[in-house]
Amino acid sequence: MNQEQLQRRIELAGPKKQSMARRKQDHDYQSRRMYMITMTTEGRQPLLGTVVGDPRQPFGNEEVPRTVPSPLGQAITACWYEIEKRNDDISVVAFQLMPDHFHGILFVKEHIDKHLGTILNGFKTGCRKAFRTLCPVEYAVALRRQTQRRGRHDDDHGILFAPGYNDKILLRAGQLDNWKRYLADNPRRLLVKRQHPEFFRVQRAMAWKGMTFSAIGNLFLLRKPFLVQVQCSRRLTEEQIKEKTDAALKLCQQGAVLVSPSISPGEKAIMRAAFEKGYPEIIIKDNGFAPLTKPSGAGFDACASGQMLFLGPTYHSNEHKAITRSQCLNLNDIAEKLCQ
Structure with a gap:
């Protein structure tokens, strides 16, 4: 498909679907x-x-964060592992249950004769049966909600799970290990967020110095x-970057907070060096934050300790586009205004 055909398909597709209902265009969900x-x-x-x-506590300690499943959670876990028992060409790589969601990694080993979504719908059916048996009151409430709109089925709400699912496709080396670490770290991240909710709540329409942002982190x-802008030309040599x-x-040692969109190699090098030494930073993003957005990797723990603040526009887009020169200039202008 060329760019013109893709654009035509996007226009015909209408408004962009939310992530639980969106699938990767032109991907074969029956392939290996x-x-x-x-x-x-739901809810x-x-x-x-x-x-x-x-x-x-570190992994291996008996007090390491973990999920203690409810009877329903145990049934959901069993249903997930049932997928590989019912489908010879699919194996379960990992699974992490959380109080209100789960993450699971599946390996489709050979081409399958059904769309992956069909298999996951079967999984949901088994989960709904367990829900009806183990939580009859909650099930009855969910069922009434399904038919409350003049007796019609409500596609905006599910019975046990919200409609649809989110899928990420393994595309590059190292991604699987990152997924596994993320799943294993989910319980700890939840406890950290509960300890520091003020640093992980997305702030909307936060006004500062005549500008409006969405924000995550230490406001x-x-x-x-002492706020200091970090801006570097892409033409800087390695020696010049080291000098900067x-x-x-040295400014950080005097109490400076570095502010930058961290776009050019020099900006990234400076911000990374300061971050690794534990100095506070403000990062300007070119995209806003979805309601449940959380920093990833080391940025998560930096937010928890109050070391980081992420600022973005008030809107959030699911589109992944290359940043333009005009956007880079605008982000640097914002950083400059913040430091004035």
Whole structure:
């Protein structure tokens, strides 16, 4: 498919679907591939279990954060592993149950005769049966909600799980290990978010210095008296970048908070060096944040400690587009205004 055909298809498709209903265009969901699947309970109800433990404890410690499944959560887990028993060409790679959602990794080992979505719908059917048996009151409430619109089926709500599912497709080396680490770290992340909700709540329409942002992280960093913009030309040599990095770190030692969109190699190098030493930073993003957005990787723990603030526009887009020169200039202008 060329670019013109793709654009025509996008126009005919209408408004972009939310992530639980969206599939990758032109991908064969019957082909040999690995997927990370996410499903959330309807209304994000914590029906599947409880997270316990100490987020400070490392893996291997008996107090490491973990999910204690409810009877329904145990049934959901059993249904997930039933997928590989019923489908010889699919194996379960990993599974992580959380109170109101789960993540699972599936490996489609050979071409299958059904769309992956059909298999996942079968999984959902088994889960609904368990829901009806184990939670009859909650099931009855969900069933009434399904028919409350003049007796018609409500496609906007599910019985146990919200409609649809989110899938990520394994595309590059190292991605599977990242997925596994993310799944294993989910319980700890939840406990950390509960300890520091103020740093993980997406702030909407946050006004500052005549500008409006959405934000995640430590808003108090904006009130620090010494904000320093990091802006580097792409033409800088490695030696020049090192000089600028050393100068920036000296300012950090004096209490500076670095502010940058971190786009050019020099900006990334300076911000990374400061981050690794634990100095506070404000990162300007070119996209806003979805309601449940959380920083990934080391940025998550940096937010929890109050080290980071992410600022973005008030809107969020699911489109992944290359950043333009005008956008880069605009982000640097924003960083400059914040530091004035």
